[in-house]
Amino acid sequence: MKFQAKGIIPAMVTPLTQDYKVNEPALRKMIDYFIKGGVHGLFVVGTSGEFYGFSPEERRSIFEITVDEAKGRIPVYAGANGITTREAVELTQLAEDCKVDAVSVLTPMFISVTQQELYDHYVSIARSTSLPMLMYNNVTKTNVNISADTVARLSEIENIVGVKDSSGDFTLTGEYIRKTRGKEFSVLCGRDTLIHACLCYGGHGAITACANIAPRLMADIYDKYVAGDVAGSLEAQFLSAPIRMAFNLGSFPTVLKESLQLLGIDAGPSFAPVGTMSTENKELLKKALKEGGVLA
Known part of the structure; x- marks a missing residue:
């Protein structure tokens, strides 16, 4: 049976030391926290994980630590994001060497490409690996959008098993679902406010940043939905x-990192030039976390 990407998968932050090194003990604790929170997979070195700040060897270290700590309990998805096809292929092969379960590949960024060039890009990456592969659409970060027709074409490739859509355009997400229905292909929501809607429309779960902060709450959106408690799923979404x-x-x-610190989970700084929050905004964040039921 083909690998199925499904459920609630945290788009994990990467804990850093104050000198921007990977904090291995904190990363291991975070992984265990997520698994105990009931999530269905782990996604490392993506957008929330600050992929753009790491060398290939640092990525290797994160992949290996995550695979080792997960111990096969849930699948590990690795970000293999590069501007060029060559870079994405190299990172995909690095991830495969680290024995992750699947890779997620963001569209090219900075450069503008046609839909045919996108198709060729993903086919080349898929052919370079035996791993299941997710496409990752995040047009607000890359200015490159994968059309529904291109996703439908790529869903025919054996080891392209799904797409994460962070566009926030639910018409596009819905078209991804409609045009790939009946296939062994997963559409995962990347906009945290739309997970319940995506499930109702036939989606398969989400890769979600909020699951860093509230893994059990986010898992409830999925778990309650598949158990038939649609109202409970919607309440968790709200x-x-x-x-x-x-x-x-x-x-x-x-x-994300400030939230984790407030919850007593060491996440460290973000890569400069991203700094810390203002005192005023930290107070607003505390209020939001209390509203979400994760901070007393």
Whole structure:
């Protein structure tokens, strides 16, 4: 049976020391915290994980630590994001060497590409690995959008098993679902406020930044939905909304890391030039976390 990407998968932050090194003990504790919180996978070195700040060898270290600490309890998804096809292929092969379960590949960024070039890009990466691969659409960060027709074409490739859509355009997410329905292909929501809606429309889960802060709450959106408690799923979605809406209180991903610090979880700084939040905004963040039920 084909690998199925599903459930609530934290888009994990990467804990750093004050001199911007990977904090291995903190990372291991964080992984265990997420698994005990009931999540269904772990996604490392993505946007929330500040992939852009790490060398290939640092990425290797994060992948290996995560695989080792997860111990097969849930799948590990590795970000293999590069501007060029060559870079994405190299990072995908590095991830495969670290024995992750799947890779997620963001569209190219900085450069503008056609849909045919996007198609060729993803096919080349898929052919370079035996790993299951997710496409990752995040147009607000990359200015490159994968069309629904391109996703439908790429869903025919054996080891391209899904797409994460962070566009926030639910018409596009819905078209991804409609045009790949009936296939062994997963559409995962990347906009945390739309997870319940995505499930109702036929989606398969989410790769979510809020699950860093509230893993059990975010897992409830999925678990309650698949158990038939649609109202309970929606209530969990509503409860999580203040947490997601607080993300604009600081430069990304500092709000995630500040939230974890407030919860007693060592996340360290974000890579400079991203700094800390203002005192005023930290108070607003505390209020949002209390509204979301994660801070007393």
